[in-house]
Amino acid sequence: MARAAKIFQVSIKNNGQVISCAADETILHAAIVAGIDYPYACASGNCGTCISQLDAGKVTMLPRGDAAISAAQVKAGQTLACRARPKGDVAITWLGRGRR
């Protein structure tokens, strides 16, 4: 039987909400499921709309395009919520405002 993924707490600074996010789930997915209006567009690592500042904690990143986030941005602690899976409890702030 497959072991259930660990569940971590993600604190979203823009609205003060704390949500649960599985280790095999992206932060964006967990936020949408929780009913949060997190900015996004492609949700697949191509557009950069969900670019966010990782204020605390660590994430692993799913594959993404170079144009969505630069190496310098990653080095500065930014991430893509649609590609980021938590490695532990995380605090994050979205930086943009998507358009519908």
Next chain:
Amino acid sequence: MASSIADQRARACCTLLTQVHAITDKEGITPSALHAIKLKLVALAAKAHLFPPGDFAMPVAQGRTHPLLVEENDGHGLYLTINLPGKEAAPHDHGIWCVNAGISGRERHVFYRRTDDGGTRGSATVMRVGEVMVEPGCGMAMADHDIHSTEVIGKEPAIGLALYGYALARFPAVAWFHTEFSSMRVCSSRRHAAAAA
């Protein structure tokens, strides 16, 4: 004196776009025109010696686009794309026609049809209607508002050619569709910013 690979490539790209304009000048952007353009692009992609890996940097992350020939103003954009295993793109349209052809590796393109009436902002539903594997000898063509998703298949990078009706820097709004949430989100058009630059 033999010309360099870069010179040969540049000439081949110019020839392709001349052929593309000849097709579209004659019949406009129709399904048959896009099919004819696809065949031309597949033929160019088959000349793999013109696109040696050493001439194109690999992605820093998992996906990178190299311009080959970008026409001025509202002209076309021809690019070489490199996507590594696992790289994907959710269902989207480009707002402009697009043709792809494979040089090496495999990229699955799944096509969708929108099934809602577009009446609710931010919401949309789509239905899967087909798929094509873009790999050496194969390509795909999409009209302005056709919807596709992409995913690199296998363990090799998918390297290919992509020709768009407009250059990437002058793209119209791109709409992204998410089946799990029945949502649609739009990336802003780049056309006003490009025109002002």
